[in-house]
Amino acid sequence: MRCPCHSGELFESCCAKYLTVTVGGQPGYPPTAEALMRSRFSAFALNDADYLLRTWHSDERPESLELDPDQQWYLLEILGTQRGGPFDSDGVVTFRAHYRSAANRKLRDSFTETSSFAKVGKQWLYVKALDLQ
Numbered sequence: 001m002r003c004p005c006h007s008g009e010l011f012e013s014c015c016a017k018y019l020t021v022t023v024g025g026q027p028g029y030p031p032t033a034e035a036l037m038r039s040r041f042s043a044f045a046l047n048d049a050d051y052l053l054r055t056w057h058s059d060e061r062p063e064s065l066e067l068d069p070d071q072q073w074y075l076l077e078i079l080g081t082q083r084g085g086p087f088d089s090d091g092v093v094t095f096r097a098h099y100r101s102a103a104n105r106k107l108r109d110s111f112t113e114t115s116s117f118a119k120v121g122k123q124w125l126y127v128k129a130l131d132l133q
């Protein structure tokens, strides 16, 4: 299966390395803020709320997360990145996420967000939306 994050890679060689739902083995660490963003999009697409909470900075993380089963996340576009590389401790990613209704696939929408990320130890974490359009 192609990775839900639209990297063009197979799921197993892309975000599956990081997600909680991965069967067997220790989850790895995304090397960049963009890779974390991609893996979080895949987690939205695969309903992996545990992973979303685990990769959310503790200062901003909600107590729990209910994912809407009608929301199908089908396309991620990375529009820009600042820092967020393997040797950085913070980064910014601007992306557009597209979703559709599972009940009526013609109902589609998207939003664009600029998000901040921080690296704590080996783990990149999502901090918060800086700008939501």
Ligand SMILES: [Zn+2]
Pocket (backbone or CB within 6 Å): 003, 004, 005, 006, 007, 011, 014, 015, 016, 038, 039, 042
């Ligand atoms: Zn991926």
